[in-house]
Amino acid sequence: MISSMTGYGSASRQVSLGAGVLADLQMECRAVNSRFLDLGFRLPDECRAAEPALREMVTQSLGRGKVEFRAAWRINSNGAAASKANPHALGALNQDAVDALYALQEKVQAGFPQAEPMSVSEILRWSGVLSEPRGDEDGWLAATVEAGRAALSALMDSRAAEGQALVKVLLNITQKMREIVAKVEPLIPGYVAQYQEKLTERLSEALAAQAQAKSGAELMERIRQEVVLYAVRIDVAEEFARLKTHLQAVDLALAGKGPVGKRLDFLMQELNREANTLSSKSVAEECTQAALELKLLIEQMREQVQNLE
Template sequence: MISSMTGYGSASRQVSLGGGVVADLQVECRAVNSRFLDLGFRLPDECRGAEPALREMASQSLSRGKVEFRAAWRVNANAAGAAKANPHALGALNADRLDALYTLQEKAQAAFPKADPLRIADILRWPGIVSEPRGEEEGWITATVEAGRAALAALMDSRQAEGKALVGVLTAITSKMRDIVGVIEPKVPGYVSQYQEKLTERLSEALASQEQSRGGAELMERIRQEVVLYAVRIDIAEEFARLKTHLQAVDKALAGNGPVGKRLDFLMQELGREANTLGSKSVSEECTQAALELKLLIEQLREQVQNLE
């Protein structure tokens, strides 16, 4: 199924920190447009070991887009109950660091007698005072990879859903382009006939003073030459044929599976080239307007194609 390059997915897992305490780990996977696959990771230190596995996983599943994995964790709200049953569940005080901090405070107060003493909250936040349970590295890596895999799957589901909607939009645009071609293409021979009639009238007036026999032969030959040159100049049958071929290729790509963004990028260039040629060979106001409408629709196609993988 065709996918867009934008999407979002998230998943969570729990990690045991020891002593009955668990951490809630949340992994998010976001994707936006990019010509190539660009992977980024914002992981806490505990989850860094999972980055190679996440990178390989994303590279196997995605081909384009700027994709970023983010992870964050916090102690589960039920950890308070575990702390009551086990006083060391949420951490233990480091006696040596606590004594050192007390000594530093005494020295600081001796130098600054008016300074306020440290509060309990300040002491607990001091680096190294509380030895918090962090769990095992293997547990963090396993949980991060599992959550990352689930988040990536959710991301791909969202990208496919958006891709399906984009296919509908693109198909509607190509249908409008076919309608325009279907209206203009049959009228081109009529433009040639109208020109032939006008040319015959003008040349007849210009050669009216000549002898009938000589003038008639020259008139018909001149008309024939001018009509041939004009028909060659405005011959856009080849452009119409290529335009319809490119539209068929677009529909075929949209009906397929897998990445199609780069293929459609190329087809947009080809469609634009044919529309420009139709405009330059325009032989009527209606034909000029049709070429402008085709260019507008092609630009709409190009904008939407940028979102496809």
């Protein structure tokens, strides 16, 4: 299935910290466009051990995109109930650290009598004063990997849904391009014939004035040669044929499975080349306008193709 490179997924798991306390681990997985697969991780220290497993999961599942995992955790709301049942559930007070902090406070207040004493919340936030339950490494590793796998799965579902929406947009654009080609292509022979007629008249007058000594047969042969050469230069049949071939290739790619972004990007270059050639060979306003419309549609496709894996 064709997928977009942008998407989002999230998942949560619980981790036991011990003493009846649970932590809620929230994992987010985001992806944006990138030419290659670019991985980033913003994980708390407790989750760092899971990074290699998360990296392997992504490399086996995705081919392109800038993918970032973010994780955060907090004590479950039921932790308050656990703390009432067990005073040590949310942490143990380090008396040595408290005594050291108190001694420091006394020294500071001796030099600055106007200094306010520390509040209870400030004391508890001080590093080393409260030893909180953190759980074991295996528990964090398992929960992080599970949350990461679920978030990555949600991300892939999101990318697939967006990819299918982009396929519809691109098919709609290719249909518009076909309509332009079908409208203009039958008119080209008439435009070329009219232009050849005008060119024949101008050449006849110019050559007759410059080479009066030449016979009429020689002048007509020279005119015929010039008209044929110019007709070859302004013939756009091949460009229309290649346009239709490239559009068919786009449709086939969109109907397939797996990564198609790079292939479609190449096809956009080929389509744009043919549209530029049509514009340069144009012999009528309608043909010029059609080439411009085709280039605008190709640019719209190019922008959308950048989002596909």
